[in-house]
Amino acid sequence: MSARLVPWRDGHRKTDGVGVTFVNITGLTQAEARQRVLIAELQHRTRNLLTVVQSIAQHTLYKGAPLDAFLMRPSALGRLQGLIGKAGNDLVALEEIVRLEFKALGAGKDEQIIIEGPPVALSLDRVHGIALALHQLATNAVKYGALKDGGGRLQVRWHLAQQAGTGPKLMFEWDESGLSVPPNPTRHGFGRKLIEHALAYTLCAKTELRFKDDGVCCRIETPLTTGEPPGENEVREGI
Template identity: 40%
Template sequence: MAHALPHDLPMLKSLQPVLETALDAVIVLYPDGRVAAWNRVAEQVFGWNEQEVLGRPLAELIIPPQHRDAHRRGIARFNRTAKASILDRRIEITAINRAGHEFPIELSITTAKFEGDDIFVGFLRDITTRRMAEALLQRQAREAQLLFEVTSLAAATHSFEDALRACLQAICDLTGWPLGHALLLAGQELVSTTVWHDETDGAADRLREATEQIRFTAGVGLPGMVLDAEDPIWIADADQDPHFPRKGLGLGAAFGFPIKSEGRIIAVLEFFTYDHVRPDEDLMLIVRALGDQVGRVLERKRTEELQRLLAHELNHRVKNMLSIVQSVAAQTFKDAAAPGALRAFDGRLAALASAHDVLIARNWESASLHELIRKAGLGCGADRDRVRADGPDLRLDARTAVALSLAFHELCTNAVKYGALSNGGGRVDIEWSVHDGAGPRLRLVWREQGGPPVAPPATRGFGSRMIERALAAELGGKVELQFLPEGLRCLIEASLPGD
C-alpha cells in the first residue's frame, strides 16, 4: 500500500514514485529538520514506521547522540547561509535504529524547493554487510602479509630470538592486542624469557613480575595448558578463569600457542588484552601455521650449527694430516742435497692450510679472492704495503680457491726471494676482472716491477711447472708466465661456476 504524503506538502507528490520504488531508505525533511516523508525501506532499516516519525526531529530518531549537535548546527547554518558541506556527495557515517544499535550507513543529501523554502531529501544505505566484507578482506590480507613476513624471516634469520620477536610483533599488529610474551621449554618446564612485546609503556610490569614467580609446567597457567594440549588455548575472561593464576592485573582475554620443531614443543607464545574477547577460530588457525614457521627457524639453526661443527672438525683433521705429512717430509728430506727443499715443501703445505682456513669460515662453500691474496702475502713474509690487489669482490668455489692459493704462494715466495719484493723499492700489482662468454671467466694479472732485472730461467723449477701446467688443468683455463726485463708477469684465466 502506498504511503500517504503529509497533507501540508502537496508538492511532494512528485516524489511519491521515488519514495515507493527506491532501493535505498529515502527521508524527506522540512527546513527545520523535522521528518516530512519516510519510505518503506527506511521503515525496514531503522525500525520506525512512517506514522511514528512524521513531524518529529530526525535528530531524535536515527542520529547517534554524539552527532546530534553537529546535525542541528548544520541545518541552522544552511537555513542562514544556504551553504552545507555534505550536500550532493556521498559520505559514510553511522546511524542508530529504533533499538539504539549504531551501524554504518552511506548517505547522500540533496535539496528541493517548496514554496520558496528548501526541503532536504536524503538517500541512506545500510553498509554493514559491505563493511564486514571489507574488514574480512583486510584481515585476510593482513594474515597473508603476516604469514609472508614470518616465513621470510624464518628463511633468512639465524637468530631464534629475532624470529620470536618478529612473531610477537606481527600477531599483536594483526589482533590489535597490546601484549605478547615468549617462553622456552627447558626440560619439563616453560621458562619465561626477556622476549616481550609491550605497547603499554611499562603498564605490563606487574604482569612480568607475576610471570617470573610461576613455574609453568604442564597444565599450569595459560602456557602450561598450551604445553599440555599441544594446541592453541584461548581464555575469554582471564580474571575469572580458574586455570589462570595471574589474576588481579586488569587483563581481559588471553591466548597462547605452541612453537614446534620436528613435532616437539620448544616454546610457547602468549598474548593479552584488557578487553574481554570471545575465541576467534580463524585466528587460531593462523597462529598454528605461524608456530610451524617459527619452529623451522630453530630446525635450520640446529642444522647449520651441526654443519659448522662438522666443518671445523674436518678442518682440524685435515690440519692434523698436514702436520703428519710435514713430519714425514722432514724425515724424507733430511738428507736431501737440494738446499731449501724442505722449506719449500712446508710453505706449500702452509698454503693449503691457509686456503682451508679461508674456506672453513664460509662452511667450505666459497672463499674471498681478496682474502686468499692477503693470506698468501702474510704466509711468505711479504710487506703488505708493497702488494696492491685491485678487482671486484669475488667469491671462489673450493676447488678454484685451493688451486689459486697454491699459485699465489709460489708467486709471492719467488717475488720475496728473487723478484720485486727482494729489494727495498719493488712492488707487485694484482688486478682481476670477470668476463662473460660461454660462461663467466676470471682474468687475473700478476705484475712485478721495480725489482732486480729479470731474465728467463734456463730451466723451469717445480713452482713454475705447477703454475703453468697443473694450475691451468685444475682451473680449466690457461696460465702464462712472462719473464720480462722489468719484472715477472703472470696471466691466469679460469672458468668460474655459473650462478
C-alpha cells in the first residue's frame, strides 16, 4: 500500500486540510518480482543455448584453429551473461568486463597490463558489442601480440568526454607495445571487421585500428546512449 499526502485548499487557495490517497501497489510489486524471475530464466536459457551451439560446432566442424576460434566467441558471450545476471540495475561495469576477459584467457602477467579508467556503467544495449570487441583484441594479443610472451606491454585506458548537445561518450584505448616483430596489417579476420565496421552500426561508434612497428593500437569512441548510426565515412579505416 502506498500513501500520498496533498494539501487541501479552499476556493481562495488557502490550505484548509490534508488529502490522503491510498494506492494498492500489490499488483505492481508482484509484476516486478515476476519480471526478475523471467529475466533470470532468460539468462539461464541463453547460457544453455550457447552451450548447445558449442556442442553442435564441436560435432560438425573439423578440429583445429577455425573451430577453436569459433568456440571462444560463444564462451565470451556466456561469461558476459554471468555478469549481466549479477547486475541488479541493468548496468554492467566496464572494468569488470575487461578484467573478466583477461582472467578467462589467462592473459599476461600483472606487470604487463595496465588498466586505468573511471567507473563506467554500460547499459545492456552497449555491453555485447564492447565485450566482443574486447574479446577479439585480447585473443589477438595472446596469440600474436603483446601478451604472447613476457616481452610485450599492454595499456587499456578509457575516459568519458562530454560534448555540447550530446550525452557522454566513452573514449576507449587499447595500446600494445614491445613486440619484436611488427604486427601483420594484411590480416582481415572477424575481429577486424567487427571493430572497423560492425561497431559503427551496433554502437554508433567511431573506431581507429593502427598497426605500429611494435604493436596494435585500437581506439573506440562510442556514445553511452543509443543514437543514429554514423555514415560509412565516419568510420576511420585501419592503416
